[in-house]
Amino acid sequence: MKVLVTYSSGYGTTKEVAEKIAGILDQTHGLVVTVKSIDDVSGIQEFDGIIIGSSVRADRPLANVRDFFARYSSELAQKQLAIFAVCLAANSSEGCDRVKKEYIAQITAKYPRLKPICTQAFGGKIDFDQLNPVMQQLMKSVLKKIGIATEGSVDMRNWDLIEAWAVELREKLQKAA
Ligand SMILES: Cc1cc2nc3c(=O)[nH]c(=O)nc-3n(C[C@H](O)[C@H](O)[C@H](O)COP(=O)(O)O)c2cc1C
Numbered sequence: 618m619k620v621l622v623t624y625s626s627g628y629g630t631t632k633e634v635a636e637k638i639a640g641i642l643d644q645t646h647g648l649v650v651t652v653k654s655i656d657d658v659s660g661i662q663e664f665d666g667i668i669i670g671s672s673v674r675a676d677r678p679l680a681n682v683r684d685f686f687a688r689y690s691s692e693l694a695q696k697q698l699a700i701f702a703v704c705l706a707a708n709s710s711e712g713c714d715r716v717k718k719e720y721i722a723q724i725t726a727k728y729p730r731l732k733p734i735c736t737q738a739f740g741g742k743i744d745f746d747q748l749n750p751v752m753q754q755l756m757k758s759v760l761k762k763i764g765i766a767t768e769g770s771v772d773m774r775n776w777d778l779i780e781a782w783a784v785e786l787r788e789k790l791q792k793a794a
Contacts, residue, residue: 618647618648618649618665618666618697618790618791618793618794619649619651619663619664619665619666620642620648620649620650620651620664620665620666620667620668620697620790621650621651621652621653621658621661621664621666621667621668622635622636622638622639622642622650622651622652622653622668622670623635623652623653623654623655623658623667623668623669623670623685624652624653624654624655624669624670624671625654625655625656625670625671625672625678625679625681625682625685626654626670626672626703627672627674627679628672628742628743628744628747630672630703630741630742630774631670631671631672631703631741632654633774634670634701634703634739634774634779635652635668635670636652637776637779637780637783638668638670638701638779638782638783638786639651639652639668641780641783641784641787642668642783642786642787642790644787645787645791647791647794648666648787648790648791648794651664655669655681655682655685656681658685661689661692661693661696662692664696665696665697665793665794666696666697666698666699666790666793667693667696667697667698667699668698668699668700668701668786669682669685669686669698669699669700669701670700670701670702670703671700671701671702671703672702672703672704672741673702673703673704673706673716673720673741674755675755675759676719676720677720677723678702678720678721678723678724682724683724686724686727686728686731690728690730690731691730693728693731694728694730694731694732697734697789697790697793698731698732698733698734699733699734699735699736699737699786700721700724700725700733700735700736700737701736701737701738701739701782702716702717702720702721702737702738702739703738703739703740703741703774704716704720704738704740704741705740705741705743705759705760705763705765705771705773706720706738706763707738707739707740707741707773708740708763708765708773712738712740712763713737713738713739714738716738717736717737717738720738721736721738734786734789734790734793735782735785735786735789737782739774739775739778739779739782740773740774740775741773741774742770742771742772742773742774743756743760743770743771744770745767745768745769745770746768746769746770
């Protein structure tokens with residue numbers, strides 16, 4: 618089975634998560650895995666499985682991910698599909714549930730023919746001092762809502778959770794192959 622892991626990432630956090638997931642999917646015979654930025658994907662016909670990861674800005678998956686779903690929704694309905702989000706709101710199990718219900722569901726509700734085999738939300742990372750003043754202002758309101766300090770650097774990625782999800786996904790893809 619050919620699997621594409623594709624991601625949209627503003628500052629590299631989601632890219633690193635996608636690469637980790639792709640590395641775990643690749644640890645088996647039978648899955649041939651490609652990992653790519655969503656901006657570099659020019660077609661999905663050759664793939665049987667598509668794993669799509671997005672970070673979140675202002676309560677929405679990134680625009681190029683939304684565009685990707687709009688462009689490929691019919692084709693994606695025929696694939697083994699999994700979706701993950703990486704963001705600060707997913708900093709607890711309740712936060713993960715909220716991200717799945719409020720952010721990932723924006724996509725699944727819009728394209729009801731899509732039946733993902735797995736969806737998941739992972740905590741993200743932010744380096745507040747690296748953001749430009751406009752982004753800092755935007756982030757201040759986001760972080761206040763989530764209840765996280767509005768300075769310094771926070772990395773909320775739980776690599777054990779990411780790895781466990783990738784193993785579960787690998788098993789589902791192997792069964793479907
Ligand atoms: C401008 C901006 C807006 C953000 N808005 C949200 C948000 O609404 N909810 C949230 O949980 N995280 C939000 N975040 C946090 C990012 O989703 C998080 O930092 C993520 O790890 C970034 O991943 P990336 O480097 O792959 O883009 C925002 C980050 C930025 C820079």
